[in-house]
Amino acid sequence: MPSTHPDGGAAGRASAPTSRLDYDLLIVGAGPAGTSTALHLAQRAPALKARTLILEKGTHPRPKLCAGALVPDVGRCLTQLGLDFTEIPSIRVDDFILTFEGRGFNLRLYEGFSCHVVNREDLDAWLAEKARRQGFAFQENTHVRRVERRDGYVEVHTDRGTLRARAVVGADGSNSVVRHAVAPRTHKAIGRSLEVLTPNASPSFTVSSHRGQNAYAEFDHVLDGNAGYVYTFPSIERGAPVPPNGPPVRHFGVWDSRVGGGTDRFSLKPLLGDIMEQYGLRLQEHPLQGFPVRWYHPGEPVSAPRVLLAGDAAGVCAFFAEGISIAIGYGRIAAESIARGFATDDLSFADYRPALAKSPLGRSLWRRWLLANAVYRVRSRAAHRLLWHHGGPAIEAFVKRFIFNWSKGA
Numbered sequence: 001m002p003s004t005h006p007d008g009g010a011a012g013r014a015s016a017p018t019s020r021l022d023y024d025l026l027i028v029g030a031g032p033a034g035t036s037t038a039l040h041l042a043q044r045a046p047a048l049k050a051r052t053l054i055l056e057k058g059t060h061p062r063p064k065l066c067a068g069a070l071v072p073d074v075g076r077c078l079t080q081l082g083l084d085f086t087e088i089p090s091i092r093v094d095d096f097i098l099t100f101e102g103r104g105f106n107l108r109l110y111e112g113f114s115c116h117v118v119n120r121e122d123l124d125a126w127l128a129e130k131a132r133r134q135g136f137a138f139q140e141n142t143h144v145r146r147v148e149r150r151d152g153y154v155e156v157h158t159d160r161g162t163l164r165a166r167a168v169v170g171a172d173g174s175n176s177v178v179r180h181a182v183a184p185r186t187h188k189a190i191g192r193s194l195e196v197l198t199p200n201a202s203p204s205f206t207v208s209s210h211r212g213q214n215a216y217a218e219f220d221h222v223l224d225g226n227a228g229y230v231y232t233f234p235s236i237e238r239g240a241p242v243p244p245n246g247p248p249v250r251h252f253g254v255w256d257s258r259v260g261g262g263t264d265r266f267s268l269k270p271l272l273g274d275i276m277e278q279y280g281l282r283l284q285e286h287p288l289q290g291f292p293v294r295w296y297h298p299g300e301p302v303s304a305p306r307v308l309l310a311g312d313a314a315g316v317c318a319f320f321a322e323g324i325s326i327a328i329g330y331g332r333i334a335a336e337s338i339a340r341g342f343a344t345d346d347l348s349f350a351d352y353r354p355a356l357a358k359s360p361l362g363r364s365l366w367r368r369w370l371l372a373n374a375v376y377r378v379r380s381r382a383a384h385r386l387l388w389h390h391g392g393p394a395i396e397a398f399v400k401r402f403i404f405n406w407s408k409g410a
Helices: 009-013 032-044 046-051 072-080 120-133 220-224 269-277 324-344 352-358 360-376 381-390 392-403
Strands: 023-028 052-055 091-093 096-100 103-107 115-117 137-139 144-150 153-158 161-170 190-198 215-218 228-235 249-256 288-294 307-309
Touching: 023 032, 023 046, 023 153, 032 046, 032 052, 032 120, 032 324, 046 052, 046 324, 052 161, 072 115, 072 324, 091 228, 096 220, 096 381, 103 381, 103 392, 115 228, 120 137, 161 324, 190 269, 220 228, 220 381, 228 269, 249 269, 307 324, 324 352, 324 360, 352 360, 360 392, 381 392
Parallel strands: 023 052, 023 161, 052 137, 096 215, 161 307
Antiparallel strands: 091 115, 096 103, 144 153, 153 161, 190 249, 190 288, 215 228, 228 249
16 A cells, blocks of 8 residues: 655655556646646646646636735736736726825825726636636536545545546645645644625715725724734626726725734624725625635745645735735746656655745745734834824835735746
């Protein structure tokens, strides 16, 4: 019987009899990280397409509550893949306004706007269709239960049977099952998010500072121990065109990174209810969803022999919880490591973590982690007033140069 190899490059180089294997590569998760990995593999190792299977627990288009903010890095990454996200409905958000106690500044990233917003169900289904057209096979409605590394291959146990492959990509989100094959004991780099989408509810804007298609982030509750912010973005329903007078849908959320070992000692619901009241909306009248978000920690492993992680499974932005551009960026680096591994018959993936750390994306993730620790641990009202009321130009310059725009270097 084959035995599990917890460590070591030898496990990555061992050969398995072909008769044991169903695929060369299994990608678990068909969100932006998984489909980006596939699309980048189509460029770098096209011969792998015929021996790759993408597993998805749902069926596209499947529900995914998310603000859907596409920062300019997303467009640049997709352009490098020959894709144009404007094929799906989107909203241009010019102003992303960051405030503390009612005062703050406007963060515009590049070309006079902050981001585009899409419906995540539309985006994920669109990316999956692009991967299908490249020749990748999908198996949907498949729940992965357990992943085990063996001598020369990996076993993926699902509710539809067991699959064996030479290597596996874990792109299955913050609650990643694949991650247990990489890091059974892991740092608690997990934040929490609570979100509401208000379909068919045109807000009345009871607070004059909030307007139309702007996005807002309020950092008032950092002093209370919430290591994050409350936010709202304009949004759109799945498959719906953008109305000529602006979107009738708005997305509300609260992000608590728990950087610094925070606890769940207080409820996020009142924070979310407060910002919704500014729009004349009642939290109780709308469906509420909560979920964990894994953020990038530089000390956390992201690979093991024959297994590597991408997207939320590896960790996204610790400060903003921004994850779509991060997921697509992970896909590129993962595909490069996979292509090298199959070309050299060394699937230890020992190069993946150093390559990520040295990449423009990895450096951006490290800076976001530093920024989260520097800002969210501070409990001084005077310090936050100084930062948010007077530090706007410096913060904007820092964010533009060191946090976003990493894709130019890639």
